[in-house]
Amino acid sequence: MSRKKRSSRGYKKRMRILKILIGGILIFGILFLSSPYLKHVMAFRGAIDRYDFMALSQELTWMEDKADWLKKVPAIREGELWLKLNQGNHEDLEADLLQYDDDTQRFWLFQLYCLQGKLGEAESMIHTFKSLPLQRLAEGLLWYEEESYEEAEKVLLTINDTDLNREEQVLKNIALTRSLMASGDLERAQKSWQSASEISSAHPQVLATEYDLALNLGQWDRAKELSRQLVGTDNISYTQQLLVKKAILSLVIGERESYEDTLKEIEKLEDGEACLQYLAGIEEYEQGDFVKAAEHLQGALDRGLPQFVVKDATIALQQAGERIAAEKALSKVIGN
Known part of the structure; x- marks a missing residue:
């Protein structure tokens, strides 16, 4: 009997501790939700979705000044790397990306090598992707970078958009558009561009490619209008x-x-x-x-x-x- 009483008392004690912990977590959650931290985290996420690099930079500056600990959160840290890649701030970026063993960051490293003209290093990355569609996407992008537009088109057309994330879908359709433009097939290029635009009209490459299409098609008024939007x-x-x-x-x-x-x-x-x-x-x-x-x-x-x-x-x-x-x-x- 005494053993049962001790067991019961131990159980009640553990339950009290659990309730305290749950209460503490709830209080912390309420404080976090009512604090400016959540507001800035949400603004950070929204800036990424809109490809608003200026707003993203501003949110990172706020975090550095007011909540440096937030930059240790994986999603925030990855957003910072993504911004560096897209804005051309490539100093130390290769070393940072090499620390990851994930397809997302490996693909960013592949993109970095392409942007730097290191096509040999980019090619060596292709077989490191765990995702086969991502391998094919990287292969198609590499063919495009090497100006082998017919090969790029063949590879890119084998990939289903549904096997890629949203940004990867845009990159695939933009590379296909530009390959078709280079081959002089402007009608199909317009259709491929439309697919990219429907996925994300805010993506900077979607706008830049529409501008190039307008120039190629001699649509000077449209090109002039777009030139005001490009910054x-x-x-x-x-x-x-x-x-x-x-x-x-x-x-x-x-x-x-x-x-x-x-x-x-x-x-x-x-x-x-x-x-x-x-x-x-x-x-x-x-x-x-x-x-x-x-x-x-x-x-x-x-x-x-x-x-x-x-x-x-x-x-x-x-x-x-x-x-x-x-x-x-x-x-x-x-x-x-």
Whole structure:
């Protein structure tokens, strides 16, 4: 009997402790829910969903000042890494991502290598993914980065969107869109872009790709409207691309003042002088002065153009050379 009483007393004691613990957890939960911490955590999550990099940076700054402990929460820490990847803040990012053994972070590392032009390292990542659809996505993206657009298209079309998360679906459809654009199939490219837009119209690559589609289709009014929505970020490469495209658009539609203003912005950037030489070459080419165009384009390549415009500059230089050769041949025929 005494043993039963002791057992009963022990049970009651354990229940009292459990109730205290539950009560403490509830009190802590109520305090947390009524505190500014939850508000900022929710704002942080919402900024990620909207791809609002500025708001995300502001929330991280608040956490650093007011609640540094929040940055140790895995979801917050991962959001910070995701922001660094998307904004081009890649310092120490590789080392941080190598600490993870998860498909999400490994895919971010794959993307980082692609952005840095380390395609060999990116290729070595493909077979580390546990998810087969993610392997196929990485393979398709790598083909795209290597400008093997037909191969990229073949691989990307084998992947079901339902096997990917929301952002991966966007990346797949945007890579497919750009591969089709490069192949000249603009009708299918528009359809693929529409799929990406329906998944997430807020994704920055969706807007940037629509802008490029409008430029390719000669939809100058739409391109002009979109150019107002596109903004630069801390990602230097993205900002360079954006400004160069805006300059070309202004040149094509004859908005000289806008063109000159954009040139001033480009001049401030890294590799700005090379980009200015490239644009001067394009302008001279459009005006029919192929000798000056070739000089500017060659100068741009010699100065070290950003990778995104090297191919276009090389093709334009080749075309300028062909026009110069044709003019010389014609001069000999007509005796001028």
